[in-house]
Amino acid sequence: MLDLRLIREEPDRVKAAIASTYTDAPIDAILAADERRRALLTEVEALKAQLNAGSKDVGKAKDPAEREQLILAMRELGDRIAALDEEVKAVDARLHDLMLHVPNMPLPHVPVAPDESGNVVISEHGAKRTFDFTPKPHWEIAEDLGIIDFERGVKVAGTRFYFLRGDGARLQRALITWMLDLHTRDHGYQEVYPPYLVHAQTLEGTGNLPKFAANLYRDIDEDKWLIPTAEVPVTNLYRDEILEEAELPIYHVAYTPCFRREQISAGRDVRGIKRGYQFDKVEMVKFVHPDKSAEEHQRLIGEASDVLRLLEVPYRVLQLSTGDLGFAAADKVDLETWAPGSQEWLEVSSCGRFEDFQARRANIRFRPTGGGKPRILHTLNGSGLALPRTMITIMENNQQADGTIRVPEILVP
């Protein structure tokens, strides 16, 4: 959520920023609602002050007649206040809802473009391997080895679900453990095990609701939603809390399954495990002082890159353009790894800077050292990494002529 005051004071700047993301936001409606709301508040609050003072006088009044008189006057005042309060409530609700639909503003350095065509490759790491045989896509390698069972996954759960079997399941488990250990041991993160089901307010905090309900799975009887990423529960860990400045930065890493109702056309990305309705991910989340956002972002990108570097797979770093930022990020850098069998770059990590956008929604603040008003902190998060695509890059890059897969050195016990 943006700062309402910013919208009020610099609407043109906000509009320009939103326009650069090639999306719409109801800024004018917000301005109108805000103005209406403040006018109503001025009016109703003056009446309330009158009512409060008057009611105290009733308590003090000794003469019964005078008392009756006062009560009558206050009753009328109360009715007017009740009517105005109704209006305030309605405007408030509308304003809040409008605010929840405004995306974050991109930072100035983010290249402006309507979509991923404007993304910029910042760097490439690790040479693409040359093969003396034709590298196979992972779905062929994995099926031949019996480590992924696509057919039975579909039988049990439907399209885009699969079973990992034997060494396939074991490889993923090893990767998860190793990634968690890397981030906790070398990068200073504390591991958390979060709920996989959360309520709507939690999803609102990260910006997934109200706009993206269609991408989420939910319990039909209760207000319980399956998380699309660990970012959701972990960012909300400190919701409605005031932390001490000295506690910052706080780093958390979590492994969770992620559940996404992908609204994608049938036939696209259907082969293999690149895009499923359920996938595992190790996610890093940072809570930082606003002044540290930029440097923490760079560090985050480095921490995610470490995983790819240590796995010795080729990857590149992409600066996303405004049109590809998504709803909540002010800046985002993706890591893509090269899959020689599928012949494509795979996004395995997305490192986002959210500034105070999520923290304002989730009401996460810190008290400055030495006192003063609580301030909204900044959040960042990045995958470290998404498991299926990491599995793909290992399978395809480490495949051998005999059809087996060489286990990455770092994972060998």
Place this chain on the structure above:
RNA sequence: GGAGAGGUGGCCGAGUGGUUGAUGGCAGCUGUCUUGAAAACAGCCGGGUGAAAGCCUCGCGAGUUCGAAUCUCGCCCUCUCCGCCA
């Protein structure tokens, strides 16, 4: 899921429907004293909004009332016991 108890400021804990946004204690901050600390004493000490006055906030939401932390109803959560269960 059933029965009972309860949800008040960072924590503990008062609070007869009317100067209660809330007594008191602990913790914390500042000052005096001290070489320093402790102790003692004094002051400060929730959050939101607003330039301020003010308004809002005692789990959340409705209701009764001139006036609700206090009364009524619904919901949520915690605890104890029972049931169920990995």
